[in-house]
Amino acid sequence: MTTKDEPRPLRVLQLTDPHLMAKADGDLLGVNTRDSLQAVIEQVLEQHGRPDLILATGDIAQDGSVEAYQVFGESLKVFDCPSAWIGGNHDHAETLARVAGDYNANQRHLVRDGWQFVLLDSSVPGKVFGALADAELAFLADALAANPELPAMVCLHHHPVDIGSDWMAQIGLTNRDAFWQVIDRFPQVKLVLWGHIHQEFEQTRRHVQLLASPSTCIQFTSGSSDFAVEERPPGYRWFEFHDSGEFRSEVGRATAFQFQLDRNSTGY
Numbered sequence: 001m002t003t004k005d006e007p008r009p010l011r012v013l014q015l016t017d018p019h020l021m022a023k024a025d026g027d028l029l030g031v032n033t034r035d036s037l038q039a040v041i042e043q044v045l046e047q048h049g050r051p052d053l054i055l056a057t058g059d060i061a062q063d064g065s066v067e068a069y070q071v072f073g074e075s076l077k078v079f080d081c082p083s084a085w086i087g088g089n090h091d092h093a094e095t096l097a098r099v100a101g102d103y104n105a106n107q108r109h110l111v112r113d114g115w116q117f118v119l120l121d122s123s124v125p126g127k128v129f130g131a132l133a134d135a136e137l138a139f140l141a142d143a144l145a146a147n148p149e150l151p152a153m154v155c156l157h158h159h160p161v162d163i164g165s166d167w168m169a170q171i172g173l174t175n176r177d178a179f180w181q182v183i184d185r186f187p188q189v190k191l192v193l194w195g196h197i198h199q200e201f202e203q204t205r206r207h208v209q210l211l212a213s214p215s216t217c218i219q220f221t222s223g224s225s226d227f228a229v230e231e232r233p234p235g236y237r238w239f240e241f242h243d244s245g246e247f248r249s250e251v252g253r254a255t256a257f258q259f260q261l262d263r264n265s266t267g268y
Contacts, residue, residue, distance in 0.1 A: 009240035009247075010113040013044060013051040013079070014155075016195030016236075017059040017215035019090065019268075020068035028062060029229060030262040033217045036234040037075060039257035040216045047252055048238055050079050053112060055119070056105070057195035057213075058088025058157030060096065069099035076103070084110060087123040088157040088196060089130065089171075109143045111150065114243030118143045120156040128171045130158025130196075137182055144186040151245040153191040154183065161210060163197055166225040172196070183208065190245065193237075200235070200251050213237035213251060218261065218268070227268075231261050 019033045020026070026033060044051070054076060061068035076083050084107050085100045087093050100106040108119040118140055122130035132140075144152060159172040160179050173179060183189050184206070191209045198220040201212035214235030221228035235253040 007243070009242050010053070010115060011048070011051045012053045012055060012117075012239040012241060013048075014055045014057060014193060014213055014237040014239070015040070015216055016057040016213055017088065017198055017217065018056075018072060019059055019062040019215070019217050020071050021061070021063045022065035022067040026062065028268060029218050031217050031234075031259045033062065034071060036217045036254070036257060036259065037072075039254035040234050040236050041075060041078060043252055043254040043256075044236060044238070045078070050081060051238075052081055053110070053117070054079060054081060054083035055117065055155055055193070056083060056085040057155055057193065058086055058123070059090045059195065059215075060085060060088070061092070062090050064090070064092030064095055066095055066099060069096055073099060073103040073105065082107075082110075084108065084117070084119055086119045086121055086155065086157060089123055089128045091123060093121070093123060093125065108139070111147065113241065114150065114245075115241045116143070116147050116150045116152045118152060118154045120154065122156040122158040122173055130156070130171075130173045131175050132156070132173065132179055137178055140179075141182050141185070144182075144189065148186070148188060150188060152186070152189045153193055154189055155193045157194060157196050159194050159197050159201075159212060160192065161203065161205065163201055163212070164223050165197070165220070167227050168197060168220075180205075190247065209249075211237065211249060214253065229261060229263060231263070233257055
């Protein structure tokens, strides 16, 4: 908790994998994704108040539609703060970029209150797995080199480490070695954050905290060999960053949200 003499930390909200659709009644495995996102937003406001920055880490749209991205942008207006969006495997990159630009959410290197945030595009058109193009790796290295004194968080959609789930082993970041070669050059990187896996995940690699977060809609079963979902509420991740380089993170869930999950599905 911040005392009177301490500056207020930078408050950052991660929202990931909303899977929004053009149709207002669009659902994913029985869950209306607009309703679940709204429930998460209400939970954030009740639990934490307004953040200073929102990071949206991919699969914003299930159908890649302009309408889905616009719904997302309009939904975030209640927070009255900047946001930054990156794409996932379900997103349409050009459409996302265009609508994100309309909401000033297309910045991919942000410097705020003694921290820097680098957002990478790991999506591969037409594929579920991810990869970072040479240009993305160069962008990452250049961004970190430009601010060597500032602690950094790096964000992407696809998981860059094994998460212990057989069915997801082949749909993570395929050139993770190249990614870590860049990260390992810059000791100011404190965190790597991603979406895609629809579950809470925490691990440490050398000096870097690795984090993934629940989806704002459906949740995948942790450690499952085959595709499986579980009836856990939609969620988000909340951060508080101090200019000393310290930070804290917690996952929250919209526990009051009611839904009927289709647990018999073999995919999404």
